[in-house]
Amino acid sequence: MVEVGVTLDPLVITILEPLIKSIVVVVALLTAYAYMTLAERYVVAKIQSRFGPNRVGRVGPIAVLQPVADAIKTIFKEDFIPAQADKIVYVIAPGIAVGTALLAWAVIPFNPPVTMAGYTITFQVADVNIAVLYLLAIGSLGVYGIVLGGWGANNKYSLLGGLRSTAQMVSYEVSLGLALVGVLMISGTLNLVKIVEQQSFWWFVFFQPLGFIIYCICAVAETNRLPFDLPEAETELVAGYHTEYTSLKFALFYMAEYINMLTVSAIAATMFLGGYQGPFGLLPGVHWLILKIAVFIFIFMWMRATLPRFRYDQLMRFGWKVLLPLALANVFVTAVLLVLLGK
Amino acid sequence: MDSIVFYLFAFITVVAAVGMVTLRNPVHSALSLAVVFVSLAALYVLLSAPFIAAAQVMIYAGAILILFVFVIMLLSPGVDRGVGALKWQRWFATVFGVALVVELALVLTTAVLPATRGSFTPERLAEIGDVQAVGALLFTDFLLPFEIMSLLLLVAMVGVIVLAKKRG
Amino acid sequence: MLTANHFIILSAILFGIGVVGVLVRRNPLVMFMSVELMLNAVNLAFVAFSRYLNNLDGQVFVFLVLTVAAAEVAVGLAIIVALFRTRATVDVDEISSLKG
Numbered sequence: 051m052v053e054v055g056v057t058l059d060p061l062v063i064t065i066l067e068p069l070i071k072s073i074v075v076v077v078a079l080l081t082a083y084a085y086m087t088l089a090e091r092y093v094v095a096k097i098q099s100r101f102g103p104n105r106v107g108r109v110g111p112i113a114v115l116q117p118v119a120d121a122i123k124t125i126f127k128e129d130f131i132p133a134q135a136d137k138i139v140y141v142i143a144p145g146i147a148v149g150t151a152l153l154a155w156a157v158i159p160f161n162p163p164v165t166m167a168g169y170t171i172t173f174q175v176a177d178v179n180i181a182v183l184y185l186l187a188i189g190s191l192g193v194y195g196i197v198l199g200g201w202g203a204n205n206k207y208s209l210l211g212g213l214r215s216t217a218q219m220v221s222y223e224v225s226l227g228l229a230l231v232g233v234l235m236i237s238g239t240l241n242l243v244k245i246v247e248q249q250s251f252w253w254f255v256f257f258q259p260l261g262f263i264i265y266c267i268c269a270v271a272e273t274n275r276l277p278f279d280l281p282e283a284e285t286e287l288v289a290g291y292h293t294e295y296t297s298l299k300f301a302l303f304y305m306a307e308y309i310n311m312l313t314v315s316a317i318a319a320t321m322f323l324g325g326y327q328g329p330f331g332l333l334p335g336v337h338w339l340i341l342k343i344a345v346f347i348f349i350f351m352w353m354r355a356t357l358p359r360f361r362y363d364q365l366m367r368f369g370w371k372v373l374l375p376l377a378l379a380n381v382f383v384t385a386v387l388l389v390l391l392g393k
Numbered sequence: 394m395d396s397i398v399f400y401l402f403a404f405i406t407v408v409a410a411v412g413m414v415t416l417r418n419p420v421h422s423a424l425s426l427a428v429v430f431v432s433l434a435a436l437y438v439l440l441s442a443p444f445i446a447a448a449q450v451m452i453y454a455g456a457i458l459i460l461f462v463f464v465i466m467l468l469s470p471g472v473d474r475g476v477g478a479l480k481w482q483r484w485f486a487t488v489f490g491v492a493l494v495v496e497l498a499l500v501l502t503t504a505v506l507p508a509t510r511g512s513f514t515p516e517r518l519a520e521i522g523d524v525q526a527v528g529a530l531l532f533t534d535f536l537l538p539f540e541i542m543s544l545l546l547l548v549a550m551v552g553v554i555v556l557a558k559k560r561g
Numbered sequence: 562m563l564t565a566n567h568f569i570i571l572s573a574i575l576f577g578i579g580v581v582g583v584l585v586r587r588n589p590l591v592m593f594m595s596v597e598l599m600l601n602a603v604n605l606a607f608v609a610f611s612r613y614l615n616n617l618d619g620q621v622f623v624f625l626v627l628t629v630a631a632a633e634v635a636v637g638l639a640i641i642v643a644l645f646r647t648r649a650t651v652d653v654d655e656i657s658s659l660k661g
Contacts, residue, residue, distance in 0.1 A: 061394075136418070136420065138421065139420060139421075139424070142424075178443070179443065179519075179522055179523070179524070180443045180444060180447050180523070180524060183443075183444070183447035183448070183451070183524070184447055186447075186451055187447050187450040187451040187454075187455060189455075190450070190451050190454070190455025190456065190459075191450065191454060191455055193455070193459055194427070194459070194462075197459065197462055197463075197466075198424075198462075201420060201462075201466055209466060213463065213466065213467075216459065216463070220456070220459060239522075240522075240524055395563050396562070396563055399563055399567060403567075403571050406571070406575065407571070407574055407575070407578070410575055410578045410579075410598055411578060413582065413591075413594060413595070413598065414578055414579075414581060414582035414585065414586065414591075414595060419588055419590055419591055422591050422594060423594065426594050426597070426598065429575075429598065429601065430601065433601055433604075433605060436568070436571075436605065437605075437608055440568070440608050440609060440611075440612040441612055442608050442611070442612065442620050442623075444620070444624075445604075445608055445620050445623050445624065445627075448624060448627055449604075449627065452627050452628075452630075452631055453597075453601070453627070453630070456631065457597070457630065457631055457634045460634060460635065460638055461590065461593075461594060461634070461638070464590060464638050464641065464642055465590055467642070468590070468641075468642070468645055482584065482585065483585050485584075486580075486581050486584035486585045487581055487585075489580070489581075489584070490577045490578070490580050490581035490584075491577065493573075493576070493577050493580055494573050494574055494576070494577035497573035497576065497577070498569065498570045498573040498574075501569045501573065501606075502566045502569055502570065508610070508614050508616070509614070509616060510614050510615055510616060511614060511615045511616030511617060511618070512615060513615050513616065513617045514615050515612070515615075523620075526617055527617060527620050527621055527624065530617055530618070530621050531621055531624070534618075534621075535621050535625075538625055539625075542625055542628045542629070545628070545629065545632050546628065546631075546632055548632075549631075549632035549633075549635050549636050550635075552636050552639070553635045553636055553639040556636070556639035556640060556642075556643050557639045557642060557643065
């Protein structure tokens with residue numbers, strides 16, 4: 051029970067409250083990442099009819115300590131910087147990748163506000179009026195981690211993988227933004243908290259089915275997951291932009307990819323599926339958000355286990371010639387319908 | 394509180410800008426420019442223009458600079474020699490730059506410039522939303538420039554595709 | 562107490578740094594980046610004036626400048642790529658075959 055008397059300076063509260071919330075969010079995300087790697091191996095194994103990891107720290111058939119074992123193994127690998135690599139860029143790139151992946155969580159609302167002891171706790175780190183623009187901006191910054199990672203290693207395969215990956219992310223960013231514009235037109239605000247509150251009965255996915263599908267496809271392309279993961283496929287370019295990375299830096303890139311998956315799932319859940327709202331508004335709370343994110347993550351892993359990957363030119367053609375006109379048509383139709391229905 | 398934030402981001406901006414101009418490796422210059430853009434976005438938020446701040450990060454740091462970095466990596470230039478056609482070019486340019494800065498600062502801070510005051514105080518902006526206000530203006534008073542801008546982007550797109558095509 | 566003067570001086574400093582960059586560097590890409598820095602300095606001045614005059618025209622203008630800068634960078638980089646693809650050099654002093 052937090053006892054906040056009138057003796058605490060408001061400046062201290064202004065600094066302390068987001069700090070505590072950020073720490074909670076980051077710790078939760080890192081734990082989620084650790085067990086997501088485990089879950090992925092189990093899901094993929096199950097779909098492909100084989101055993102998953104079943105040796106380390108077994109609790110029943112589930113190896114709960116496997117992520118710990120993986121972390122220890124990764125830390126003890128040899129950590130080197132390739133000769134003639136650009137040292138500053140090589141070291142910064144994974145940091146930028148993880149940093150931008152984590153930054154997006156500053157505006158996601160987790161729970162409706164709770165009032166305790168006369169003090170209202172809002173369950174997001176920052177309530178900004180331009181939250182959706184902030185998310186798109188952070189998404190654009192996420193490209194830097196990859197392009198710098200590809201460049202920093204002074205390796206032609208890395209560079210090609212990095213450039214391909216960058217071109218793919220930049221192309222699908224456009225359609226992603228347009229898919230979100232449909233939701234923005236319906237809600238009339240960029241504030242994520244208000245968008246979630248407006249979905250207390252009908253979720254926006256019922257009003258924007260095409261927008262939801264376009265968003266989901268673009269989200270998978272943005273996170274470089276199958277079927278859009280050609281730039282980092284093992285058979286294509288060694289390992290693409292993270293070829294020359296070992297030990298902790300590789301772990302950071304891996305972490306950035308998984309946290310990106312969590313981020314785009316959270317955005318989809320917040321903007322299309324109502325965030326923390328239950329169906330028809332019953333029992334809103336963070337549990338619904340976690341459930342929705344879990345469903346998306348499961349679908350990510352399902353796609354990885356079953357679908358073949360796109361060839362690069364097919365990927366780019368799909369993004370520009372199919373998704374972009376569809377997203378534009380979605381915006382147009384939504385606008386016309388809004389004017390006709392007089393909202 | 395505002396002053397502390399301003400001086401902090403102003404310092405970061407100037408240091409990064411000087412870094413961009415002096416660093417030998419073009420990729421490092423581009424990264425410094427990214428730092429300039431992001432700290433300018435922070436200054437825009439301080440100036441009650443969050444929409445412009447987000448647009449700055451999205452367009453400048455997230456698209457334009459990525460294009461720069463792409464071209465730098467594709468052309469793979471070596472490290473800049475830094476010697477101009479004229480032997481004394483660097484010192485002359487620095488002196489000229491300082492003189493320009495001093496003159497600009499003096500003129501702009503002491504002159505009386507004609508301007509029209511509007512009604513969008515920061516409180517009113519926080520109430521109706523910066524994006525809504527700028528959007529309303531874009532579609533009423535500034536509709537013609539807005540439409541010309543879309544035409545400009547179309548022309549630029551066509552031009553770039555034609556220019557970048559390989560001959561034959 | 563922040564006034565418009567603070568931002569104007571910062572804008573002038575950034576503009577000056579951009580000018581020095583264009584004059585000193587020989588790599589066309591870095592020269593182009595210095596031009597972008599000058600544009601950003603002007604944007605800062607616009608937004609500062611918009612805030613201290615309570616007039617949103619400044620912000621709208623900055624938005625338009627942002628768009629023009631994007632178009633200009635795209636075309637400029639395409640020109641640079643087309644030019645330097647044939648030359649195999651990245652020094653503007655060596656692109657002087659139009660002279661006398």
